[in-house]
Structures are given as structure tokens and as C-alpha cells.
Amino acid sequence: xxxxxxxxxxxxxxxxxxxxxxxxxxxxxxxxxxxxxxxxxxxxxxxxxxxxxxxxxxxxxxxxxxxxxxxxxxxxxxxxxxxxxxxxxxxxxxxxxxxxxxxxxxxxxxxxxxxxxxxxxxxxxxxxxx
Numbered sequence: 001x002x003x004x005x006x007x008x009x010x011x012x013x014x015x016x017x018x019x020x021x022x023x024x025x026x027x028x029x030x031x032x033x034x035x036x037x038x039x040x041x042x043x044x045x046x047x048x049x050x051x052x053x054x055x056x057x058x059x060x061x062x063x064x065x066x067x068x069x070x071x072x073x074x075x076x077x078x079x080x081x082x083x084x085x086x087x088x089x090x091x092x093x094x095x096x097x098x099x100x101x102x103x104x105x106x107x108x109x110x111x112x113x114x115x116x117x118x119x120x121x122x123x124x125x126x127x128x129x130x
Contacts, residue, residue, distance in 0.1 A: 003115075008081030011120040012113055016089060019122070020070040026063040032056040036114060040124045044107075067096040072109065084123070087111045091127070106130050 015034060022030035032052040035041065041055050042048040049058040075089040091107040107129040113120045 003081045003083075005077065005081055008085050009075070009077055011115070012077065012085060012087050012111070013075055015113060015120040015122065016072055016075060016087075016109070016111070019125075020072050023059070023062075023070055024064065024068050028056050028059040028063065031059045035122045035125075036116065039122050041122075041127075042125070043127045044129055069094045069101075084112065084114045085120075087113065 019031060019034050022028075022034070032055045035052055035055055037052055038050070039052065039055065040048060040050050041058065046062075047058065049055045071092045071094065072089050075087055077085055078088050079086040087109075089109045089111070091109055093104045093107070094101050095104050096102075107127060110126040110128070111122060112124040114123050115121075
């Protein structure tokens with residue numbers, strides 16, 4: 001099925017935003033549901049988690065202990081749109097402590113997403129830190 005660049009980018013950005021919101025709220029089930037059944041989450045320095053069960057378990061261990069924000073931007077599609085697309089985004093992670101909000105790290109996401117019943121799901125998400 002043919003999809004426009006604009007429609008693909010909008011769908012991809014929706015999946016990316018849903019991931020950030022779920023991650024910051026500690027909603028591990030919602031995070032896992034954003035991946036395909038055989039999806040892979042690779043996080044530099046943390047490991048590679050294959051399948052929704054492993055993703056759910058890993059992100060349960062990463063649940064926030066204090067207010068946090070993942071700010072994601074500058075997302076571009078790095079492959080032509082179709083039923084699968086690759087995308088690259090920048091990431092800034094902030095945490096709130098006694099002194100207020102502070103940047104903890106910056107990084108990037110390299111994503112492969114597929115459309116499943118009209119909804120974009122992560123097939124693979126690689127998180128790198130700079």
C-alpha cells in the first residue's frame with residue numbers, strides 16, 4: 001500500500017511520542033505494546049531486549065523513581081515510506097531533583113517501524129547516548 005511521506009512521518013512521530021509519554025509515566029505495558037511481538041529494544045550500556053515479554057521486564061526495572069522527561073525531536077525518515085520505515089531522532093533526557101530540572105544526557109534513537117493494522121509499531125529501537 002502506498003503511503004505519503006507526510007502520513008508516514010505523522011504516524012511515526014505519534015509512535016515516538018507515545019513511547020516517550022509511556023516511558024516517563026512508567027507504563028511498561030504501554031511501552032511493550034508499541035513494539036511488534038518480536039520487537040527489539042537495544043539500549044547502549046543496558047542491553048538488548050527481544051520480544052514484548054523481555055521489553056516489558058526490562059522497562060519495569062527502568063521505571064522512574066522521580067519525575068523525568070524524554071524530549072524527542074528532529075525526527076527524519078531515513079528510508080522511503082511503505083509498510084516499513086526507518087527513522088532517526090535526537091533525544092534529551094531531563095530529571096527533576098532537589099535543584100529542579102536538569103539535563104541528564106543526550107542521545108539518539110534509530111528506529112525501524114512497521115505498520116500493523118494501520119498502526120506504526122517499533123520492530124527495532126536502538127538508543128545511543130552521546
